[in-house]
Amino acid sequence: MPLTPEQQAEISEQRAQSAPTRRVVAPGMEQHLYTAQPVLDHGFVRVIDYMGDDAAITQAARVSYGKGTKAVQNDEGLIRYLMRHWHSTPFEMCEIKLHVKLPVFVARQWIRHRxxxxxxxxxxxxxLDREFYIPAEEHLAKQSVINNQxxxxxxxxxxAxxxxxxxxxxxxxxxDNYATMIDEGEDGNGIALARELARMNLPANIYTQWYWKVDLHNLFHFLRLRADSHAQYEIRVYAEEICRLVADWVPYAYKAFEDYRLGGAQLSQPxxxxxxxMLKGEKVEAADVGMSAREWREFMDIVS
Amino acid sequence: MPLTPEQQAEISEQRAQSAPTRRVVAPGMEQHLYTAQPVLDHGFVRVIDYMGDDAAITQAARVSYGKGTKAVQNDEGLIRYLMRHWHSTPFEMCEIKLHVKLPVFVARQWIRHRxxxxxxxxxxxxxLDREFYIPAEEHLAKQSVINNQxxxxxxxxxxAxxxxxxxxxxxxxxxDNYATMIDEGEDGNGIALARELARMNLPANIYTQWYWKVDLHNLFHFLRLRADSHAQYEIRVYAEEICRLVADWVPYAYKAFEDYRLGGAQLSQPxxxxxxxMLKGEKVEAADVGMSAREWREFMDIVS
Amino acid sequence: MPLTPEQQAEISEQRAQSAPTRRVVAPGMEQHLYTAQPVLDHGFVRVIDYMGDDAAITQAARVSYGKGTKAVQNDEGLIRYLMRHWHSTPFEMCEIKLHVKLPVFVARQWIRHRxxxxxxxxxxxxxLDREFYIPAEEHLAKQSVINNQxxxxxxxxxxAxxxxxxxxxxxxxxxDNYATMIDEGEDGNGIALARELARMNLPANIYTQWYWKVDLHNLFHFLRLRADSHAQYEIRVYAEEICRLVADWVPYAYKAFEDYRLGGAQLSQPxxxxxxxMLKGEKVEAADVGMSAREWREFMDIVS
Amino acid sequence: MPLTPEQQAEISEQRAQSAPTRRVVAPGMEQHLYTAQPVLDHGFVRVIDYMGDDAAITQAARVSYGKGTKAVQNDEGLIRYLMRHWHSTPFEMCEIKLHVKLPVFVARQWIRHRxxxxxxxxxxxxxLDREFYIPAEEHLAKQSVINNQxxxxxxxxxxAxxxxxxxxxxxxxxxDNYATMIDEGEDGNGIALARELARMNLPANIYTQWYWKVDLHNLFHFLRLRADSHAQYEIRVYAEEICRLVADWVPYAYKAFEDYRLGGAQLSQPxxxxxxxMLKGEKVEAADVGMSAREWREFMDIVS
Known part of the structure; x- marks a missing residue:
């Protein structure tokens, strides 16, 4: 685990704090607050704050005065309806703030979500700390010969x-050379190169960290792309860890996301x-509906 | 006040709820939660939820493990520094969710903040309810002859x-005609026009309502433009009400905003x-520095 | 048609202009430039400017030095691949600017696309001009009894x-009353109410107009929701008009959009x-896969 | 210069193309199209496309039917007014698309503009190509002792x-090691490590490239922060190069930007x-207006 005793103490102190609030509280998320969930060899994800819960989604959809909850069952049905019909704004009413430690090459993919x-x-x-991602041997793989990326x-x-x-x-x-370049020297005789310059010597597997805050709709978009089996393993493990947190935070919304986005399929008109x-028992080939060989292959993967 | 007894009961029930949380709590904001602050003749602003406080701004700026607070004094100094130098991302780490009731013509200005x-x-x-904004007599004014808008x-x-x-x-x-158009009639003999059509008959002073969620940086941008003396009175009163809430929520950030944005001035190079x-005691005229008459007049308004 | 002779003259003058450019030119779009396509009784859509074409999408996807076009066939295949796999950034490399005249209640839906x-x-x-949307008689309809909106x-x-x-x-x-309120009077004895106040008397079927600029990815998102059969008729006719323009501008991208978004279907995991x-010949019911009656009905609409 | 003969040929072919368009043409920008302006040791900026010119800004501000230009003088005055009063939407009506080659550590700062x-x-x-940014000796500097970054x-x-x-x-x-890791070997006996893994060995001074498209308002925001003297030299030289392009593209807007943003100053209320x-001849000290020593020092830098 990548935390020093001092950092661990700061986190424990945060976890120990508790105060009454009038705001909506999501018990499933409270248990995770501040805890650093390890990812890769030195990384982590920890929840710093959150806003809202499942009921906050339906409350906003109804622009209601109260909790927006008539019956629990109605809430789940409405959430699934909203997800199915691509209503994005009610999901934007929940927000999460994470502290993430991750290799720079992962951060570069991640930041593309604007x-x-x-x-x-x-x-x-x-x-920067001397911490680099070194893959476990079982995660070293050859360039795919069927998929270019x-x-x-x-x-x-x-x-290996x-x-x-x-x-x-x-x-x-x-x-070592980064440290040499920025070293001021005990007697001020070090090179003391500007840090903004020295960092250029560091490779993309060095760890960085950030606070990242996002609403639930955009988080789901991120998770759909990054928890997908085609995503690079090193970012997928972060996405999967976040999936687990979200499932505890907004269980109805997460289930709907799983059913309609993560696990579903998008079919073209053809x-x-x-x-x-096919359901009428007819025999169909790619050419009959104007699909290319590749499109047909991807279609077959879905239905069989 | 525009609330029915049922709505008031729902709000009171929300205010009565309290639960422990590990999250950061802003005491100044807790007192305002759910309370509907009246604005105009039938409108209101009420805080539904918030995330973060002053310390959350500096915590994010430092990407720290703990509360991000060494000394209270340092936090205020850092917040002022961030505001002065246009650092926007730390302020984005706070979030607020409001329920607002407002006339449609105000909503149309408001929504321009994307x-x-x-x-x-x-x-x-x-x-829609039968509620229209009718200005108080003292707010009826002629078109300005010096300012076109x-x-x-x-x-x-x-x-008047x-x-x-x-x-x-x-x-x-x-x-009345809206009601007639959508009326189904007791015996199903009403016109029962589709609501999406009937609403087109309603004027822009009818009230609508929404849930509006925004981060503190973008909220400050909204407040700078809409709490400004040049903003239309009917949106300015909403902005001013929100200013009061924000001042209680994140007092250091709000003070910095007041000093550097609301109350400050932007000067051109000339x-x-x-x-x-002028400070050297020289006599200067608009032409000496290439300013137009209008630019010079606005400049004089700032410095004298 | 809603244009005065003066406006028509200005538009004709714009259409008559022609100058050489080194930029990519889309011949299919050039023919539509500035022409006001009528929509509803007084509205229109006209293209003011555009950036890019089909090749610009693949050029950006490849980050290429030249036109990004090896073979026309490859371009189309790549565009379909990008659409199928939810790659959004290459489509963002095309941009369009429209001048739209539309009723206020349509504008209020439209602006939700941020x-x-x-x-x-x-x-x-x-x-504002004295121009109101009055529906044609065949577009007056009762509130649906099966769909609440x-x-x-x-x-x-x-x-009717x-x-x-x-x-x-x-x-x-x-x-009339708006005109009376803002009238200055020949001798300065009119009420001359501030325009920002007087406008509140005008209903939502009055026409407004705006310049609207959007990238192709976000335009497709708008069109998917607003050219859909569930969209309100009065905004759908604008979306359909824009669909025709886009089909001439970026024919490959539009075809892919039609196949994968407009005409396709999203299936849930169940x-x-x-x-x-079903394809294996088994008999399946909603309960077998945990779908609600409503979900099942929507599913049946897709596959049969 | 970092271009191969093949790339140079592709660029020349692009520059040689010319076709008539009805769109607005900015002659000052046409001359720069596709030309790669060198930046740093291997980088460049080249304009791929643009939309609009100075007149397009005022045309949108006026939502006009024609060119939006009554008199050239009026256009400049209106543009300066819009800039002075923080009207952002008219500037968003111009758009530019750049192809940029830049070191990864510069790209990481750049992408923060979302x-x-x-x-x-x-x-x-x-x-990736074997191209690394190696600073010229005169740009190697020590960490500042007065400014922490x-x-x-x-x-x-x-x-040095x-x-x-x-x-x-x-x-x-x-x-070398990157090349070894991804090498397939002549006989297929190379390691052939997946490229997505091998790249993690490359330092932050390696060059990457991208297509970057942005509207003029957001470009000005980028330039204000990155052409500023406090910006890191390696990103500043890109911003300065872009400033030169923009000055030729939209000369009035650029001049207003220079006067009101780049060269101006933001003053706090105190x-x-x-x-x-001071202008009344009074003697003032920091404490008199509640400014900290640091705030006062920055204020003195502006006015003297």
């Missing part, structure tokens, strides 16, 4: 060892057409 | 009466140049 | 006449499960 | 040499108060 608020640890101002077979034997050695050696050397014929 | 989440009462689905002298005597009569009569007739000369 | 740039005609500054049977006979008379009379009276069973 | 569209070269899919004195002599050697050696070794006293 509708969120971010404060990142500044390497212009502060010194994915992984294929797992690397074995000597090749060579990769790990290169990654470790280059990380260590890069950090695919729907093909499907209708 | 970086916020909105759920509005649906007039396709529901029936503002108000000049207050209307007096008969003119005529305006109020026209507004009241037209509102009443429009609503104005700074003129100022430096 | 990721766009808008400049609306200011009723604080200027005087839609239209059911068409209104017939006397009921009564609705049209109410709408016309109320519009006329509201505008629906996919049900489908697989 | 209201823009980005397509970045994918290191999951493609192989800036540069102080220039590095001299041996220290050591830094350059470390940067060069580490870049070269990291790339600073305005102090100023008024």
């Amino acid at each position: 509708t969120a608020n971010v404060n990142e640890y500044s390497a212009r101002y502060s010194i 994915g992984r294929g077979d797992t690397l074995v034997g000597e090749d 060892q060579r990769v790990l050695e290169m990654l470790k050696a280059d990380s260590a050397r890069a950090y 695919a729907v057409e093909a499907l209708r014929k | 970086t916020a989440n909105v759920n509005e009462y649906s007039a396709r689905y529901s029936i 503002g108000r000049g002298d207050t209307l007096v005597g008969e003119d 009466q005529r305006v109020l009569e026209m507004l009241k009569a037209d509102s009443a007739r429009a609503y 104005a700074v140049e003129a100022l430096r000369k | 990721t766009a740039n808008v400049n609306e005609y200011s009723a604080r500054y200027s005087i 839609g239209r059911g049977d068409t209104l017939v006979g006397e009921d 006449q009564r609705v049209l008379e109410m709408l016309k009379a109320d519009s006329a009276r509201a505008y 629906a996919v499960e049900a489908l697989r069973k | 209201t823009a569209n980005v397509n970045e070269y994918s290191a999951r899919y493609s192989i 800036g540069r102080g004195d220039t590095l001299v002599g041996e220290d 040499q050591r830094v350059l050697e470390m940067l060069k050696a580490d870049s070269a070794r990291a790339y 600073a305005v108060e102090a100023l008024r006293k």
Whole structure:
């Protein structure tokens, strides 16, 4: 785990605090507050704050004066209806704030999701820690030969060892030189290079951290893309950890998300057409509905 | 006040609820939760939820593990520094959710602020109440003769009466006809026009309501423009009410906002140049620094 | 058509202009530039400017140095792949700017799409024209009894006449009084009420106009929701008009949009499960896959 | 310059194309289209497309039917008025698309500006070139002792040499190992590590590239922060290059931006108060107006 005793003490102090509030409280989320859930070799995700719960979604959808809850059952039905019909604004009424520690190359993918608020640890101002992501051996894989941007077979034997050695050696050397460059020296005779310059020597597997705040609608969009099996493993594990937190926070909304987004499928107009014929017992081929070979293959993966 | 006994009961029930939370609690805001602050003749603003406090701003700016607070004094200094130097992301780490009741023509200005989440009462689905904004007599004013989009002298005597009569009569007739159009009739013999059509007969002073959620940075931007003396009175009173809530919620941030945004001034490069000369005792005119008459007049309003 | 001879002359002058450019030109869109396509009784849509074409989408996806076009066929295949797999950023590389004249109640729905740039005609500054949307008789319909926010049977006979008379009379009276309130009088003895106040008397079927600029990805999102059969007729006709323009502008992207968004279907995880069973010849009911009656009905609408 | 002959040929072909358009053409920008303006040692900025010109700003502000230009003088006055009074939407009506090549650590700062569209070269899919930013010796500087996130004195002599050697050696070794890891081998016996993994070995001074599209309002916001003297040199040179392009594209808007944003100053309420006293000849100190020592120092830098 990547926390120093001081950091652990600060987190424990936060967890120990408790105060009464008139706001909506989500018991499933309270239990996770501040706890650092480990991800990868040095990373974590921890919930710093949240706003709203399942009822807050329906309350906003109804623009109601009270809790917006007539019956629990109605709430779940309405949430599923909203999800099914792409109503986004009620889900935007819930908000979550996370503290995340993650490798820079993961951060670069993550930040592409623009509708969120971010404060990142500044390497212009502060010194980065000597912490690098080194993959577990079972996560080293060859370039896929069927998918141009994915992984294929797992690397074995000597090749895996060579990769790990290169990654470790280059990380260590890069950090040593970074430290040398910024060192002021005991007597002020160090190089003391500006931090904003020295950081350029550090590789993309170094860890950074940030506060990331996002509403539930945009979080679901992030999770749909990043908890997907085509997402890079190193960001997917963060998404999966967040999925677990969200499932405890807004269980109805998460279940609807799982059913309609994560686990569902998007069919094209020609695919729907093909499907209708197939259900009538007709024999259909790609050409009959104007689909390319690739489109047909992806369609077959869904229905069989 | 625009609330029915049922609505008031729902609000009271919400205010009565209290539960322990590990989250940051802002005592100044807790006291306002759910209370409907009256605005205009039938409108209100009420806080439904909030996230964060002053310390949450500095905590995010520092990407810290704990509360982010070393000393209270440091927090205020850092917040003022962030405001002065246009750092926006730490202020985005606080969030507020409001329930607002407001005339449609005010809602149309308000919604121009796009970086916020909105759920509005649906007039396709529901029936609007018979509530119209009728200005108090002292807020009726002539078109300004010096500012093309503002108000000049207050209307007096008969003119004011005529305006109020026209507004009241037209509102009443429009609503009567709206009611007639959507009426199903006791025996199903009413017109029962689709609500999405009937609503088009209603004037812009009818009240609507929405849930509006926004982060503190974007809220400050809204308040700077709408609490400004050039803003239309009918939206300014909402902004001023929100200013009071924010001052109790995040007092340091609000004070910095007041000093650097609401009360400050933006000077152009030529104005700074003129100022430096003036402070050296030189006599300066608009032409000396390439300013137009209008720019010079606005500059003089700032410095004298 | 809602244009004065002066406006028509200005538009004709714009259409007559032509200048060489090094930028990408989309011939299908050039023909539509500035032409006002009529919508509803007084509204229109006209293209003011555009950026990019089909090739610009693939050029950005490839971050290429040249036109990004190897073979036309490849471009279409890549565009369909991007659409199918929810890649949004390449579509954001095309942009369109429209001038739209539309009733206020339509504008209020439209503006809910926040990721766009808008400049609306200011009723604080200027005087609105006496132009109101009065539905054609065949578009008057009763409130739907199966869908809480839609239209059911068409209104017939006397009921339709009564609705049209109410709408016309109320519009006329509201505008007369608006005109009286803002009138300065020949001798300066008019009421001359501030325009920002007088406008509140005008109903939601009055026309407004704006410049609206949006990227292709967000435009597609708008069109998917607003060209949908569940959208209100009065906004759907604008969306359909824009669909025709887009089809001429970026034909490959539009076709992909039609196949994968407009005409396709989103299936939930339980629906996919049900489908697989059905294709194997098994008999399936809602309860077998945990779907509600409503979900099942919507599913049946898709596959049969 | 970082372009291969093939890339240069593609760019030249693009520049050679010309076609008539009915759209607004900005002659000052046409001359720059596609030309790669060199920045840093291997980077560049090149304009791929643009929408609008100065007149398009006023045309949108007026929601006009024609070109929106009565007299050129009026246009400039209106643009300056809009800039002075923080009207943002008319400036959003212009759009620019750039192709930028830049070091990863610069890209990481740049992407923090979220209201823009980005397509970045994918290191999951493609192989990065062996191009690293190595600072010119005169741009190597010590960490500032007065500003925690800036540069102080220039590095001299041996220290500079050591830094350059470390940067060069580490870049070269990291790339060699990257190449080894992804190499498939002539006989398929290479490691062929997945590219999405191998890239993590590359330091932050490697070059990446992207298509970046942004509206003029948000571009000005970017330029105000990044062309500022406190911005890191390596991003500032990109911002300055873009400033030159914008000055040729929309000369009135750029001049207004220069006068009111780049070159102007924001004064706090206490600073305005102090100023008024000073102009009356009174002696004022920080404490008199409640300013901290730091605030006073920044104020003095503005007015003297």
